[in-house]
Amino acid sequence: MAAAFLTRLAGDRVEVRSAGSEPTDKLNPVVVEAMAEKGIDLAGLTPKLLTVDAVRASDVVITMGCGDTCPVFPGKTYLDWTLDDPAGQDIDAVRLIREGIEHRVRTLIADLGITAV
Template sequence: MTDKPSVLFVCVHNAGRSQMAAGFLTHLAGDRIEVRSAGSTPADQVNPVAIEAMKEVGIDISGQTPKVLTIDAVKASDVCVTMGCGDTCPVFPGKRYLDWTLDDPAGRGIDAVRPIRDAIEQRVRVLIDELLSQ
């Protein structure tokens, strides 16, 4: 077991929003926070436009692969952040749940994905501050 906080980011395909959020959290918090991401219906690959948008800010998520959401991932996380996956995330007592309303980058061009990326970064920075000040 570890004393560091853990966060699970969940979106439908685990190909855009949750991957960008996990990339920001890993980049900004380093090893101070454990990071997971998953999807209720994972895609075959991470959205190439999300990869491109993250590269623009110096974060490479191209090596990531979409993963299926499991009960074990939720149980192992202190905070579960959902992004448009509705009620598919199992709820367990003692866990903190956040629902971030963000547009889905799927099928959008880079100009539409940049504001989504930037909104995710702002939320991740607030979450890091909250988790590391406890």
């Protein structure tokens, strides 16, 4: 959800990489539904494994509780966003998580000095 919001709101001014330390084989269908309500189509996307190279190539790394499994490199900005996991949640709970993520992404964009599209 964060990557999708960042891609939509920052456009081509930010290169977005999305990956997880323990990705599942498919996206949560409730997340796909919740994002579709915002006009963001996640259907057909698949989760990706976080790689050391992806972190090394990034300026800002946003983690969501991956702890010691996330590689750390000097000179990178690391933000850990504590969020509820949408797995097993109903649509109302996922909407709340989605809104929290969108707010954080908008704040990040502003902190980076980027005007949201």
